[in-house]
Amino acid sequence: xxxxxxxxxxxxxxxxxxxxxxxxxxxxxxxxxxxxxxxxxxxxxxxxxxxxxxxxxxxxxxxxxxxxxxxxxxxxxxxxxxxxxxxxxxxxxxxxxxxxxxxxxxxxxxxxxxxxxxxxxxxxxxxxxxxxxxxxxxxxxxxxxxxxxxxxxxxxxxxxxxxxxxxxxxxxxxxxxxxxxxxxxxxxxxxxxxxxxxxxxxxxxxxxxxxxxxxxxxxxxxxxxxxxxxxxxxxxxxxxxxxxxxxxxxxxxxxxxxxxxxxxxxxxxxxxxxxxxxxxxxxxxxxxxxxxxxxxxxxxxxxx
Amino acid sequence: xxxxxxxxxxxxxxxxxxxxxxxxxxxxxxxxxxxxxxxxxxxxxxxxxxxxxxxxxxxxxxxxxxxxxxxxxxxxxxxxxxxxxxxxxxxxxxxxxxxxxxxxxxxxxxxxxxxxxxxxxxxxxxxxxxxxxxxxxxxxxxxxxxxxxxxxxxxxxxxxxxxxxxxxxxxxxxxxxxxxxxxxxxxxxxxxxxxxxxxxxxxxxxxxxxxxxxxxxxxxxxxxxxxxxxxxxxxxxxxxxxxxxxxxxxxxxxxxxxxxxxxxxxxxxxxxxxxxxxxxxxxxxxxxxxxxxxxxxxxxxxxx
Numbered sequence: 246x247x248x249x250x251x252x253x254x255x256x257x258x259x260x261x262x263x264x265x266x267x268x269x270x271x272x273x274x275x276x277x278x279x280x281x282x283x284x285x286x287x288x289x290x291x292x293x294x295x296x297x298x299x300x301x302x303x304x305x306x307x308x309x310x311x312x313x314x315x316x317x318x319x320x321x322x323x324x325x326x327x328x329x330x331x332x333x334x335x336x337x338x339x340x341x342x343x344x345x346x347x348x349x350x351x352x353x354x355x356x357x358x359x360x361x362x363x364x365x366x367x368x369x370x371x372x373x374x375x376x377x378x379x380x381x382x383x384x385x386x387x388x389x390x391x392x393x394x395x396x397x398x399x400x401x402x403x404x405x406x407x408x409x410x411x412x413x414x415x416x417x418x419x420x421x422x423x424x425x426x427x428x429x430x431x432x433x434x435x436x437x438x439x440x441x442x443x444x445x446x447x448x449x450x451x452x453x454x455x456x457x458x459x460x461x462x463x464x465x466x467x468x469x470x471x472x473x474x475x476x477x478x479x480x481x482x483x484x485x486x487x488x489x490x491x492x493x494x495x496x497x498x499x500x501x502x503x504x505x506x507x508x509x510x511x512x513x514x515x516x517x518x519x520x521x522x523x524x525x526x527x528x529x530x531x532x533x534x535x536x537x538x539x540x541x542x543x544x545x546x547x548x549x
Numbered sequence: 550x551x552x553x554x555x556x557x558x559x560x561x562x563x564x565x566x567x568x569x570x571x572x573x574x575x576x577x578x579x580x581x582x583x584x585x586x587x588x589x590x591x592x593x594x595x596x597x598x599x600x601x602x603x604x605x606x607x608x609x610x611x612x613x614x615x616x617x618x619x620x621x622x623x624x625x626x627x628x629x630x631x632x633x634x635x636x637x638x639x640x641x642x643x644x645x646x647x648x649x650x651x652x653x654x655x656x657x658x659x660x661x662x663x664x665x666x667x668x669x670x671x672x673x674x675x676x677x678x679x680x681x682x683x684x685x686x687x688x689x690x691x692x693x694x695x696x697x698x699x700x701x702x703x704x705x706x707x708x709x710x711x712x713x714x715x716x717x718x719x720x721x722x723x724x725x726x727x728x729x730x731x732x733x734x735x736x737x738x739x740x741x742x743x744x745x746x747x748x749x750x751x752x753x754x755x756x757x758x759x760x761x762x763x764x765x766x767x768x769x770x771x772x773x774x775x776x777x778x779x780x781x782x783x784x785x786x787x788x789x790x791x792x793x794x795x796x797x798x799x800x801x802x803x804x805x806x807x808x809x810x811x812x813x814x815x816x817x818x819x820x821x822x823x824x825x826x827x828x829x830x831x832x833x834x835x836x837x838x839x840x841x842x843x844x845x846x847x848x849x850x851x852x853x
Contacts, residue, residue, distance in 0.1 A: 288801050312617070316646045344619075351653075352656040493800070495800060496801070497800070
């Protein structure tokens, strides 16, 4: 009998559980990460993102290590070790009047920097110039700086999607994720639509997102919550993620995002208002959607 | 007769005019520069300083090139070439949660950076570690970056006085000023009081400040204007300068200056309120004090 029971147990273990089951949910559960990007870029972003964490409006976020406001969020994270924060690998500096370089010196990453010594403004310029070996060095340096500041980052993603710009960069992204035992953002829906050449290089054993949702840039303020709600109502079983970009619509954020309404100051205030709303909580409850974190995933994910 | 008149003229030229005379004022004129430090460090500082320039509350200012908000003030300066802006040579990064490195790479200026890759927090740490050759490189790089952004800097001064930390650094400061044809801040009153070892290395031909005034850190808000006014009322003939530190007391500035009331957010709002006040204009008029700029000085000053 003992022997038989043992063999049953082996059989169950051998049958790979899906992510929902590994996290203690039923197989067909709808899982959702509500994720705030760009934390660390400005004080306004830090303050709104911390507030959204406290109000349980977001379950996760990721930080931009090369920015001047990184030490503020790193200090907060060190004092709140349960917070789910990953590294928003930052290889571009997109704003007009507010700039940053890399963590590494210009001698080490010359191909990542423009003539002024800042990271390039666009992914196009980045991918045209960046040498993969220098990208790899800089990504590691950003993770290492976060760890040196006492953080325990839970995942890797990529600011403006720069690491999705080529299969070679996408491989580096996955390789470094494995080495640091951090799952990386792999949004299958977006890859199929926008970067199908990456599909063949998604490595076995990676956690993948069924649907990643980010508001389109043409959205009007009055359509904000409705558009998010429509996405949430259609969520299917498996792992889903909503990317939000939070800040208070104040002087600082207006100046950072000058001449750039997409992902700008009003945009970020709209996102903040949405994530802290009772409406969002009601929609999630109605849809029987489980909010999870990258830390949950990290715990059950084994880098191979 | 012609010959005699000519010889008189030679005699007058040979008799060195003082700065006031060179600027078209009478010999015993009281000259004052009202100078905003730290421009470029934060958007709040940029916005308040630009407003104070527009309201003619300050006559001059200087910028911190390594900071993320430098491009904002550089763009403004490029479009307002008459603005009097110098380089606030920045060799420290003093705030708790908001940091910057140098303009040069960590490979070029290792002695100026702490373990985290940022400039040191204090002048003490800076002067204990800094190699003069690296200081010289970084000072030049800061000036060169400002020029590369289309600025025409009018003078050099030193954030937190780090270039007053030793005779060797003070010599570098003067040497680079001469090379770029920029007068440098040499406050005779403060040198006598706080760094008498520098007196012997003030080079002939330098423009010197008779009285440089900066509010003491113990000042109460209600004593603000009164304290400045007392200084102004006692101004004597020659070149004087008041250092102010402007910002709006808003969320950004409060976060920059967290746990640091001296030169903090309220402090800077108090300074802003003072410089734009009618009271200041009245006190200056009553004292027959001429507001001048470093650009005025630069025009008549010949580096030797």
